[in-house]
Amino acid sequence: MKKELALLALAAGLSTGGCATVLNGTNIDYSTETSPTGADVVFLGGLSCTSPCQLEMRRGSDTRVDITKDGYEPVYVLIQSRLGGSTFGNILLGGGIGAAIDGGNGASNFLAPRPLIVKLAPLGSGEPALLLDKDGAVVSTVDEHNDQVRADVAKTIGNDLAEYEGKPEAGE
Numbered sequence: 001m002k003k004e005l006a007l008l009a010l011a012a013g014l015s016t017g018g019c020a021t022v023l024n025g026t027n028i029d030y031s032t033e034t035s036p037t038g039a040d041v042v043f044l045g046g047l048s049c050t051s052p053c054q055l056e057m058r059r060g061s062d063t064r065v066d067i068t069k070d071g072y073e074p075v076y077v078l079i080q081s082r083l084g085g086s087t088f089g090n091i092l093l094g095g096g097i098g099a100a101i102d103g104g105n106g107a108s109n110f111l112a113p114r115p116l117i118v119k120l121a122p123l124g125s126g127e128p129a130l131l132l133d134k135d136g137a138v139v140s141t142v143d144e145h146n147d148q149v150r151a152d153v154a155k156t157i158g159n160d161l162a163e164y165e166g167k168p169e170a171g172e
Contacts (some may be wrong), residue, residue, distance in 0.1 A: 031116070
């Protein structure tokens with residue numbers, strides 16, 4: 001009898017909220033670093049800091065970050081909210097209710113790139129700004145990254161902010 005009550009309580013708990021919401025929350029610590037340090041970092045919505053810095057951001061929200069530093073080319077990076085693996089666990093263990101909750105509030109998402117590490121290009125050098133991984137290896141140029149995610153991010157932040165000139169595909 002006690003075992004059945006415990007299982008019933010567990011099932012009720014799973015059906016009232018998403019696992020990712022409970023485990024992850026809807027916000028995430030997001031760190032930004034630049035090489036060289038001391039750049040001004042400004043996110044859509046008004047969050048700002050000087051690199052290196054860490055801010056709390058919404059997991060389910062695409063955004064754009066503008067980075068400037070005297071003597072370096074200004075650059076922006078599109079940050080994409082991507083679906084995480086917890087969604088599939090939610091569907092298997094908790095059914096569609098948990099997945100719907102986590103999908104709606106973004107708790108099952110993560111932000112990419114994370115952490116954001118940018119090697120700035122010296123003013124007038126003709127060099128591109130680079131995205132680096134946490135070990136300092138080059139992942140891609142900032143332009144290559146932005147080009148890969150631009151159409152998707154433009155759906156949420158708008159074509160102007162994403163600097164997207166394309167047209168939404170049918171059904172979007």
